[in-house]
Amino acid sequence: MTRLLPGILAMAITVVASNVLVQYLFGDWLTWGAFTYPIAFLITDVMNRVYGVSAARRVVFAGFIVGIICSLIGSQIMLEYGPAVPLRIAVASAIAFLTAQLLDVSIFDRLREGQWWKAPLASTLIGSIVDTTLFFTIAFAAFITLFGTANNDAISWAWEGVPLLGQGPVLPLWVSLAIADWGVKLAIALIALIPFRIIVGKLSHKIA
Numbered sequence: 001m002t003r004l005l006p007g008i009l010a011m012a013i014t015v016v017a018s019n020v021l022v023q024y025l026f027g028d029w030l031t032w033g034a035f036t037y038p039i040a041f042l043i044t045d046v047m048n049r050v051y052g053v054s055a056a057r058r059v060v061f062a063g064f065i066v067g068i069i070c071s072l073i074g075s076q077i078m079l080e081y082g083p084a085v086p087l088r089i090a091v092a093s094a095i096a097f098l099t100a101q102l103l104d105v106s107i108f109d110r111l112r113e114g115q116w117w118k119a120p121l122a123s124t125l126i127g128s129i130v131d132t133t134l135f136f137t138i139a140f141a142a143f144i145t146l147f148g149t150a151n152n153d154a155i156s157w158a159w160e161g162v163p164l165l166g167q168g169p170v171l172p173l174w175v176s177l178a179i180a181d182w183g184v185k186l187a188i189a190l191i192a193l194i195p196f197r198i199i200v201g202k203l204s205h206k207i208a
Contacts, residue, residue: 002049003051003055004047004055004058004059005016007043007046007047007051007055008058008059008062009062010039010043011040011043011044011059011060011063011066012061012063012066013064014036014037014039014040014043014064015040015066015070015097016066016070017033017036018033018036018037018040019033019067019070019071019074020033020189021033021036022034022037023084027182028166029165029166029176029177029179029180029182029202030177030180030184032182033180034184034185035184036087036187037126037185038124038184038185038188038189038192039103039121039188039192040063040097041102041104041127041128041185041189041192041197042120042124042196043059043063043145043166043193044056044059044060044101044104044105044108044134045104045108045119045120045123045124045196046066046109046196046199046200047059048105048109048112048119048140049108049112049120049196049200049204050157050200050203050204053106053109054104056108057105059097060101060102060105063097063101064094064097064098064101067093067097067196068090068094068106069095070085071085071089071090071093071094071203072090073085074090075087075090080152081151082086082154083154086150086151086154087147087151088144088146088147088151088152088155089139089153089173091138091147092134092136092137092138092139093135095134095135095177096130096131096132096134096135096138097131099130099131099134100127100128100130100134100153101127101133103123103126103127103130104121104123104124104126104127107119107122107123107126107127108120108122108123109165111123116197116200117193117197119188120192120193120196121189121193124170124185124189124192125186125189128172128182128185128189129182129198132178132181132182132185133178136174136175136177136178136181139158139174140155140158140159140172140174142159142172157173158172158173158174158177159172159173159174160172160173160175162176164176164179164200165179165180
């Protein structure tokens, strides 16, 4: 368990930082949390490569628990429009994180025998698509009504019709947010191959 502690701590820090930074805007379509959250995929992939599937899953579940705690705390912080983390967003975040990260672990494991970059790149790209789709759909799509009026009122701002990314056809605001979010995840997935290679090399050397 001791060998997993750095990965667990890194995942916990990433989840907490993302939950805090998501409150702050970066331009019109992103929050600062969009730049920290994808690091979770890097952490999962490093743990998977160095310590295996079981270790990676443990780190994921640790991050999931930290995320739940953050959501519970956020639900008690009241802002002018309601809780900082409405139930609907908390559920979306939990489902998206756990599903995407576990999918990442499985895809990585299937591709681990190929060229070193294929497993982290493919698993992160697919995981990111699933994560973005699940989160934004559950959190903001108007056709999902099971969370009740209060939760829908808290996220009604996301239904405002705006030009897609400021230039395209008029669509709900959350669609632009989702596309911009995935674009950042795609960029970071490519950039993260560099630290992935470096960190895996150092950790593998230490345990050899």
